[in-house]
Amino acid sequence: MGTPNGDVRKKEEEEEAKLMEQEYQDKKEEEEEEEEDPNAVWRFRISEPLKETLKGKGIESLFPIQAITFDTILDGSDLVGRARTGQGKTLAFVLPILESLINGIAKASRKTGYRRPPSVLVLLPTRELASQVHSDFELYGGAVGLTSCCLYGGAPYQSQEIKLKRGVDIVVGTPGRIKDHIERENIDLSQLRFRVLDEADEMLRMGFVEDVELILGKVENISKVQTLLFSATLPDWVKHIAAKFLKPDKKTADLVGNTKMKASTNVRHIVLPCTTSARSRLIPDIIRCYSSGGRTIIFTETKESASQLAGFLPGARALHGDIQQAQREVTLSGFRSGKFMTLVATNVAARGLDINDVQLIIQCEPPRDVEAYIHRSGRTGRAGNSGVAVMLYDPRRSSISKIERESGVKFEHISAPQPHDIAKAIGREAAEMINQVSDSVIPAFKSTAEELLKNSGLSVVDLLAKALAKAVGYTEMKKRSLLTSMENHVTLLLEIGKPIFTATFAYGVLRRFLAEEKVEAVKGLTLTAEGSGVVFDVPAEDLDTYLAGKDKASSVRLEVLTALPRLQEKDQSRGGRFGSGGPRRGGFGDRSVGSRFLGGRGGSGRNVRFSSDRFSNNGGIGRGRGIRSGKRW
Numbered sequence: 234m235g236t237p238n239g240d241v242r243k244k245e246e247e248e249e250a251k252l253m254e255q256e257y258q259d260k261k262e263e264e265e266e267e268e269e270d271p272n273a274v275w276r277f278r279i280s281e282p283l284k285e286t287l288k289g290k291g292i293e294s295l296f297p298i299q300a301i302t303f304d305t306i307l308d309g310s311d312l313v314g315r316a317r318t319g320q321g322k323t324l325a326f327v328l329p330i331l332e333s334l335i336n337g338i339a340k341a342s343r344k345t346g347y348r349r350p351p352s353v354l355v356l357l358p359t360r361e362l363a364s365q366v367h368s369d370f371e372l373y374g375g376a377v378g379l380t381s382c383c384l385y386g387g388a389p390y391q392s393q394e395i396k397l398k399r400g401v402d403i404v405v406g407t408p409g410r411i412k413d414h415i416e417r418e419n420i421d422l423s424q425l426r427f428r429v430l431d432e433a434d435e436m437l438r439m440g441f442v443e444d445v446e447l448i449l450g451k452v453e454n455i456s457k458v459q460t461l462l463f464s465a466t467l468p469d470w471v472k473h474i475a476a477k478f479l480k481p482d483k484k485t486a487d488l489v490g491n492t493k494m495k496a497s498t499n500v501r502h503i504v505l506p507c508t509t510s511a512r513s514r515l516i517p518d519i520i521r522c523y524s525s526g527g528r529t530i531i532f533t534e535t536k537e538s539a540s541q542l543a544g545f546l547p548g549a550r551a552l553h554g555d556i557q558q559a560q561r562e563v564t565l566s567g568f569r570s571g572k573f574m575t576l577v578a579t580n581v582a583a584r585g586l587d588i589n590d591v592q593l594i595i596q597c598e599p600p601r602d603v604e605a606y607i608h609r610s611g612r613t614g615r616a617g618n619s620g621v622a623v624m625l626y627d628p629r630r631s632s633i634s635k636i637e638r639e640s641g642v643k644f645e646h647i648s649a650p651q652p653h654d655i656a657k658a659i660g661r662e663a664a665e666m667i668n669q670v671s672d673s674v675i676p677a678f679k680s681t682a683e684e685l686l687k688n689s690g691l692s693v694v695d696l697l698a699k700a701l702a703k704a705v706g707y708t709e710m711k712k713r714s715l716l717t718s719m720e721n722h723v724t725l726l727l728e729i730g731k732p733i734f735t736a737t738f739a740y741g742v743l744r745r746f747l748a749e750e751k752v753e754a755v756k757g758l759t760l761t762a763e764g765s766g767v768v769f770d771v772p773a774e775d776l777d778t779y780l781a782g783k784d785k786a787s788s789v790r791l792e793v794l795t796a797l798p799r800l801q802e803k804d805q806s807r808g809g810r811f812g813s814g815g816p817r818r819g820g821f822g823d824r825s826v827g828s829r830f831l832g833g834r835g836g837s838g839r840n841v842r843f844s845s846d847r848f849s850n851n852g853g854i855g856r857g858r859g860i861r862s863g864k865r866w
């Protein structure tokens with residue numbers, strides 16, 4: 234018979250053996266997987282220090298765009314590369330460029346030593362993006378002894394000049410500042426071996442075409458330089474321009490191609506009808522329900538609305554072009570490090586930014602072009618993770634169908650989160666908070682808890698539900714309408730048994746059975762998509778009056794909605810359907826809190842949307858020139 238101590242030891246030994254067996258199996262599986270993986274890092278001509286650095290970043294296998302383009306770039310071809318957002322386009326050029334410089338064909342001709350001119354130039358449209366890509370070159374280039382520097386506007390010239398004078402291998406920057414350095418004769422681009430245009434379409438669209446041409450034209454021997462062009466979106470006009478910069482035998486790696494879906498497939502794409510004035514009330518609840526406790530980026534159309542919304546939302550900060558560069562950097566690094574969880578930005582943050590744990594994107598209104606939608610929504614769902622992109626739209630002012638058609642996204646339609654949705658979402662947070670409280674507090678609170686339970690007359694579960702609500706500060710359940718998201722309003726559907734073509738006609742029907750003041754109290758009247766009725770909001774306290782009134786009019790059906798039907802959008806209205814004929818106060822856009830700001834473009838702004846901005850999507854390269862200085866974001 235074994236002693237109790239002997240039994241314990243035996244059990245421990247058995248457990249240990251089991252663990253070792255498990256570890257062995259896991260390792261074997263991993264090795265087998267690696268061996269099967271055609272994109273495993275070891276299969277590529279990547280030198281040891283780079284492999285180690287990749288491993289340090291948890292990268293064991295290349296993403297498709299990286300795997301497909303690696304040999305082509307390393308072997309010396311010019312290349313146009315396209316893959317959806319968050320698919321690793323940055324490393325797709327960083328790795329083969331570095332490898333070429335240290336072991337490949339660029340090695341022999343690259344300049345070395347003090348005061349050497351750069352061998353690589355990477356151009357990007359925004360400062361934040363330049364800084365992000367530069368940090369990849371610092372990390373991976375640093376591992377193989379190559380130096381880099383980042384040149385962008387808003388930062389002092391001196392430190393940039395010192396680095397350039399000493400000599401660097403890789404220059405990353407925005408076209409404006411690089412052009413300035415050329416004019417100041419600080420930089421010699423004649424010996425470049427690589428030129429990269431990242432987010433090429435945006436850079437060319439922004440009115441940088443001439444700057445880009447001037448910069449790229451500084452190369453002495455064009456046959457010795459490789460040019461690479463990358464983006465998630467490559468409209469045809471970019472391809473024409475590309476032909477100018479890239480060699481005729483350039484290769485193309487287009488992982489999006491003619492597939493219908495151009496936006497990220499890892500993202501839930503959602504649309505939600507919302508008036509301008511309701512945005513500020515609605516956004517905190519959308520964050521509660523859809524951010525899964527992670528980071529949120531909110532996009533506005535203008536710098537003013539970004540600042541105003543950030544001021545309104547607790548714990549949010551703004552990022553846009555009018556903010557001083559130093560502050561922009563502080564804001565972005567605070568967001569990256571989790572000091573605050575909501576960033577309100579203009580399109581300055583739409584492209585390329587790769588920030589960990591961004592779970593939710595909110596677009597306050599549909600952007601002007603499909604590319605902006607694709608890039609904005611692509612700030613989430615990166616590197617195989619999932620995410621949610623919610624786009625707000627006012628059906629009477631904007632249309633989502635163009636974006637839906639051109640991006641290939643099939644939008645999920647939802648209405649404003651209701652109290653039970655919010656409670657469900659934040660209840661989980663509260664439960665987690667309570668789970669984290671140490672059991673050691675129980676004895677101290679136990680007698681009060683018992684007393685509370687006894688005196689409350691509630692069940693344990695009901696009382697706990699109240700405690701959860703209190704823990705997250707959600708003690709008042711406010712009902713809000715489905716249409717305009719107004720508190721204490723309900724959404725009604727009016728039908729008359731035949732099609733309703735205009736708002737004017739619908740108001741006429743309402744006047745048949747309601748007093749003028751009740752017609753005036755109607756909010757947000759909008760035609761339904763299939764044209765058989767209209768929806769609108771009314772104050773909850775007057776609901777009975779509205780419902781009773783309809784009995785006076787024959788064939789009128791009035792129904793309280795629990796879910797919003799598809800609404801008719803501006804595009805389908807063929808003009809004049811909305812708003813006319815109704816009482817002025819009855820339209821969308823009440824004057825409550827928040828309607829002063831977050832306005833973005835008003836109704837009239839829509840009509841001039843392509844008149845003078847650089848977002849023109851009609852193929853006009855360089856049309857935006859001159860607008861750069863006064864750009865909206």
Ligand SMILES: Nc1ncnc2c1ncn2[C@@H]1O[C@H](COP(=O)(O)OP(=O)(O)OP(=O)(O)O)[C@@H](O)[C@H]1O
Pocket residue numbers: 291292293294295296299316317318319320321322323324464465584585586587611612615616
């Ligand atoms: N092979 C890989 N394995 C795992 N993660 C990777 C790999 N390659 C890149 N990543 C990570 O994927 C994320 C997205 O990469 P990157 O920013 O290059 O995407 P992108 O395609 O340029 O996106 P966008 O079009 O939005 O600019 C980054 O966090 C990056 O570190």
